[in-house]
Amino acid sequence: MSETPLASLSRRSFMTGSVSAAAAGPLMATSAKAAAPQPAASAEPRDLSAISLRINKQPYNLALDNRTSLLDALRDHVGLTGTKKGCDHGQCGACTVLVDGKRVLSCLSFAVMNKGHEITTVEGLASADGNLHPMQQAFIDNDAFQCGYCTPGQIMSAIGCINEGHAGSEGDIREYMSGNLCRCAAYPNIVAAIMQAQDETRKA
Amino acid sequence: MNQAAPAPKENMGNPVPRIDARLKVTGQAGYSADLPTANMAYGALATSSIAKGSITAVRLEKARKVPGVLDIVSVGDMDGIDKPKFGNTGASSIAPLHDKAIFHDGQIIALVVAETFEAAEEAAALIRADYAEETPSAGFDSRGTEMEPAAGKSPLFKEDVKAGDFDAAYAAAAVKIDEKYSTPTQHHNPIELFSTTAVWQGDQLTVYEPSQNVTGWKAELARQLKIDPANVRIVSPYVGGAFGSKGPMTARTAIVAVAARSVGRPVRCVVSRIQAYGTQTYRAETRHRIRIGANQDGRITAFAHEGWEVTSRPDPYVVGGTSATGRMYDYGSVLTHVSLVHADRNTPGYMRSPPETPYVYALENAMDEMAVALGMDPVEFRRVNEPQKEPIGGKPFSSRSLVKCYDQAAEAFGWSKREAAVGSMRDGDWLVGMGCATAIYPTAAAPCAARVRLTTDGEVRVQCGSHEIGTGVRTVAAQMAAERLGIEMDKVSVEMGDSALPPAPVSGGSISTASVCSAVLKACDAVRAKLFAAAVAEAGPLAGSGNAKLEMSQEKIVADNGKSAKLSDVFKTMQIGAIEEYAEFAPKGSSPEALKKLYAGQSEFHGGDQDKDSVKYAFGAEFVEVRINSHTREIRVPRIVGAFAAGRIMNTRTARSQLMGGMIWGIGQALHEATEIDKRHARYVNRDLQDYLVPVNADVKQLEVILVPEIDHEVNPAGVKGLGELGNVGTAAAVASAVYHATGKRIRDLPIRIDHLIV
Numbered sequence: 008m009s010e011t012p013l014a015s016l017s018r019r020s021f022m023t024g025s026v027s028a029a030a031a032g033p034l035m036a037t038s039a040k041a042a043a044p045q046p047a048a049s050a051e052p053r054d055l056s057a058i059s060l061r062i063n064k065q066p067y068n069l070a071l072d073n074r075t076s077l078l079d080a081l082r083d084h085v086g087l088t089g090t091k092k093g094c095d096h097g098q099c100g101a102c103t104v105l106v107d108g109k110r111v112l113s114c115l116s117f118a119v120m121n122k123g124h125e126i127t128t129v130e131g132l133a134s135a136d137g138n139l140h141p142m143q144q145a146f147i148d149n150d151a152f153q154c155g156y157c158t159p160g161q162i163m164s165a166i167g168c169i170n171e172g173h174a175g176s177e178g179d180i181r182e183y184m185s186g187n188l189c190r191c192a193a194y195p196n197i198v199a200a201i202m203q204a205q206d207e208t209r210k211a
Numbered sequence: 212m213n214q215a216a217p218a219p220k221e222n223m224g225n226p227v228p229r230i231d232a233r234l235k236v237t238g239q240a241g242y243s244a245d246l247p248t249a250n251m252a253y254g255a256l257a258t259s260s261i262a263k264g265s266i267t268a269v270r271l272e273k274a275r276k277v278p279g280v281l282d283i284v285s286v287g288d289m290d291g292i293d294k295p296k297f298g299n300t301g302a303s304s305i306a307p308l309h310d311k312a313i314f315h316d317g318q319i320i321a322l323v324v325a326e327t328f329e330a331a332e333e334a335a336a337l338i339r340a341d342y343a344e345e346t347p348s349a350g351f352d353s354r355g356t357e358m359e360p361a362a363g364k365s366p367l368f369k370e371d372v373k374a375g376d377f378d379a380a381y382a383a384a385a386v387k388i389d390e391k392y393s394t395p396t397q398h399h400n401p402i403e404l405f406s407t408t409a410v411w412q413g414d415q416l417t418v419y420e421p422s423q424n425v426t427g428w429k430a431e432l433a434r435q436l437k438i439d440p441a442n443v444r445i446v447s448p449y450v451g452g453a454f455g456s457k458g459p460m461t462a463r464t465a466i467v468a469v470a471a472r473s474v475g476r477p478v479r480c481v482v483s484r485i486q487a488y489g490t491q492t493y494r495a496e497t498r499h500r501i502r503i504g505a506n507q508d509g510r511i512t513a514f515a516h517e518g519w520e521v522t523s524r525p526d527p528y529v530v531g532g533t534s535a536t537g538r539m540y541d542y543g544s545v546l547t548h549v550s551l552v553h554a555d556r557n558t559p560g561y562m563r564s565p566p567e568t569p570y571v572y573a574l575e576n577a578m579d580e581m582a583v584a585l586g587m588d589p590v591e592f593r594r595v596n597e598p599q600k601e602p603i604g605g606k607p608f609s610s611r612s613l614v615k616c617y618d619q620a621a622e623a624f625g626w627s628k629r630e631a632a633v634g635s636m637r638d639g640d641w642l643v644g645m646g647c648a649t650a651i652y653p654t655a656a657a658p659c660a661a662r663v664r665l666t667t668d669g670e671v672r673v674q675c676g677s678h679e680i681g682t683g684v685r686t687v688a689a690q691m692a693a694e695r696l697g698i699e700m701d702k703v704s705v706e707m708g709d710s711a712l713p714p715a716p717v718s719g720g721s722i723s724t725a726s727v728c729s730a731v732l733k734a735c736d737a738v739r740a741k742l743f744a745a746a747v748a749e750a751g752p753l754a755g756s757g758n759a760k761l762e763m764s765q766e767k768i769v770a771d772n773g774k775s776a777k778l779s780d781v782f783k784t785m786q787i788g789a790i791e792e793y794a795e796f797a798p799k800g801s802s803p804e805a806l807k808k809l810y811a812g813q814s815e816f817h818g819g820d821q822d823k824d825s826v827k828y829a830f831g832a833e834f835v836e837v838r839i840n841s842h843t844r845e846i847r848v849p850r851i852v853g854a855f856a857a858g859r860i861m862n863t864r865t866a867r868s869q870l871m872g873g874m875i876w877g878i879g880q881a882l883h884e885a886t887e888i889d890k891r892h893a894r895y896v897n898r899d900l901q902d903y904l905v906p907v908n909a910d911v912k913q914l915e916v917i918l919v920p921e922i923d924h925e926v927n928p929a930g931v932k933g934l935g936e937l938g939n940v941g942t943a944a945a946v947a948s949a950v951y952h953a954t955g956k957r958i959r960d961l962p963i964r965i966d967h968l969i970v
Contacts, residue, residue, distance in 0.1 A: 101402050150868050180908070
């Protein structure tokens with residue numbers, strides 16, 4: 008376990024195993040143990056790590072509990088609440104973000120695993136002048152949501168789906184978007200939105 | 212225009228995009244757990260591991276030692292707080308931290324408050340309790356349940372409807388069926404997690420929580436905390452799916468408020484998906500026995516519907532769908548009876564189309580069986596039994612476009628191409644089946660208040676304490692104001708989801724559009740009256756046009772004599788900058804206390820079967836094609852068509868989306884959704900979104916919604932019937948009918964799964 012590169016670890020294996028390289032060293036004392044600096048090899052999961060994340064092209068320097076998911080880091084520590092928590096178990100897709108252009112379930116990724124990667128959330132899609140990403144506009148045009156809660160995850164996943172080359176047909180889209188649950192069941196409209204936006208998204 | 216924005220037909224509004232669409236696609240729409248608050252602490256729940264008995268000790272020592280833990284509220288820590296009540300606003304009378312008694316698995320036993328989410332979760336997982344455990348009764352067929360007649364146990368279900376002499380008619384019937392049906396336990400599972408954030412500022416409490424009933428919760432929370440309701444505010448600007456689950460306030464809300472007061476900091480508790488199964492409401496399992504007798508010509512002479520529903524030990528929650536099924540067709544004679552079965556379970560609550568989803572499923576599956584028994588086409592069988600008046604009270608329907616719905620849906624679906632013989636429509640490895648069913652939902656409205664402000668520059672602000680749960684109610688309220696005041700949509704803003712706003716009823720029972728739009732309409736008309744009076748007054752810009760008919764259009768007051776005046780000029784003569792009007796709407800026939808009750812947070816529904824002059828229902832017809840793989844028995848729904856008539860359609864885009872979502876819910880009811888129960892422990896087993904199956908994108912292919920024009924001035928001033936729940940009714944029966952047509956197997960217990968179809 009100790010030789011495993013950090014970035015390839017899932018949160019589940021982290022929770023059950025002990026990971027030597029997990030912490031860059033405790034910064035803030037939240038426990039008696041943490042008050043005395045610990046060698047990295049025995050870092051407690053609850054210790055804080057200093058990490059730098061690049062989110063929507065902006066750098067963020069954070070001190071996070073090693074157990075903090077990327078999702079909770081975004082929502083509770085960075086203030087980007089557009090990314091949603093629907094299950095915290097990787098089952099609903101509401102927390103989908105792009106990491107280096109690929110869709111990732113941010114609830115199943117520790118924040119500390121994302122150092123050095125480019126994270127994109129729904130807040131990072133529209134241009135600075137307020138122009139929406141083609142996928143965002145397509146979701147509006149096709150009424151691809153009702154309550155809107157799963158929508159950020161759907162939009163990020165839709166862009167990821169196109170980047171992967173899995174949006175060639177309506178059937179492909181349905182299959183490769185089935186990890187994103189929409190309880191309002193806007194599915195046919197989501198498929199229509201992705202069909203509408205795919206060419207522009209590839210250019211975007 | 213694309214498929215999502217159907218062209219409006221008669222009595223339909225434009226497919227205006229949602230006014231909050233941009234906020235929703237950019238992540239800026241603030242759901243309750245998104246709203247920032249300073250110095251926040253995090254809460255996590257610990258829940259019981261038994262379903263029946265009592266707590267002898269709660270062991271908190273290990274949890275308290277977790278670094279970052281600030282406080283733990285547990286059993287016995289609710290001194291000075293009143294217990295929750297079951298009823299109009301409260302989900303259950305079970306008071307988890309008041310009592311040592313355990314009524315169900317997953318009952319709250321403690322709330323941990325900590326500096327971080329991670330610490331709170333860690334500590335909550337370390338909490339254990341010692342119990343004096345008893346053997347629980349899980350539900351139907353378990354020993355120790357208690358059964359009672361449902362009629363009169365709930366204000367929502369007063370009587371078992373009946374008409375004529377069923378026994379005699381059934382005995383004499385030439386063709387008859389007598390069958391049993393069942394529907395499973397289901398959980399709403401909105402994608403937004405349940406959460407409570409409690410913030411005290413002195414004696415003022417603000418609670419951010421996804422809610423379908425902010426005014427009701429304000430009153431109920433104040434009652435439990437024994438504080439002045441004026442000091443309580445519930446904020447829920449956007450709700451991430453509700454489907455009934457966020458209507459009743461649960462015990463958690465007051466517990467989090469108590470914890471926040473105790474630690475002197477705001478506390479946010481986001482409930483895990485697993486814990487929601489036991490701490491929120493759900494749709495309880497139901498059973499049905501249906502008997503239908505008919506003449507050889509297909510005319511029904513006798514109909515009996517008996518229902519059984521599970522509820523908790525202490526609370527008589529009942530859905531009782533026989534009021535609608537008993538009025539659906541021209542039966543001749545009707546007999547109904549509903550029973551409640553009390554078990555050691557959390558108290559159920561309303562879930563999308565609460566009575567009709569299970570009861571109409573049973574009725575429509577039975578109707579299909581009866582059509583088969585008669586050798587009739589199922590559409591024709593329904594047409595033959597179309598009533599002029601409802602059979603219970605002999606009252607007319609305010610409007611009933613069911614036959615039109617069948618005609619239009621059948622044509623779009625291609626029903627005429629269906630070969631009637633079972634198993635006759637095979638396509639390669641796939642067995643093809645086609646089925647249909649009726650959708651019905653009662654049309655009601657409830658008292659509602661709204662405030663509308665129009666300023667001299669043509670800006671409109673609408674305020675109403677209703678709730679945007681995804682229905683598009685903010686958009687249709689804006690449309691109503693824009694239309695009435697002659698203002699473009701982009702100059703209208705709508706505030707909702709806050710108990711500080713004019714009170715609105717619970718957003719449930721498909722009443723919101725009718726209730727909110729009727730109140731907004733009334734407020735707009737009051738604004739118009741003031742403007743019109745000023746415009747035609749002696750000093751006004753339309754002086755001398757007092758007898759002309761006036762309208763508002765493009766920021767002008769336009770008279771039918773050809774004259775018009777700019778809005779800003781009318782304001783100028785009035786020497787004011789804004790007109791603001793507050794209006795209260797109460798449905799015709801409401802009780803004299805209905806408006807007073809609105810302010811006390813009690814929603815008094817009126818409509819459906821309650822009126823003396825007519826009964827009010829919305830109708831639809833759904834057609835489904837299923838394909839069943841002859842080797843694997845995999846069941847697919849490649850095509851579904853629904854036609855619905857629901858009075859005035861405010862916005863064809865949001866209406867279509869709601870009906871579409873309902874139809875897909877119906878596919879889920881038919882094929883996917885069921886909460887499995889470990890009967891030994893009365894415990895839900897599949898408590899997450901991996902094992903509780905809901906429809907995903909790949910489960911839906913071709914879906915068509917047809918909006919059938921219908922005008923109904925009787926239902927309410929807005930002429931709106933509401934359709935949030937309609938699309939979900941009947942679908943499962945249509946699927947069951949199609950499965951029978953494909954395979955010859957009549958599946959009466961939902962959901963229909965592969966294992967039902969393996970020989």
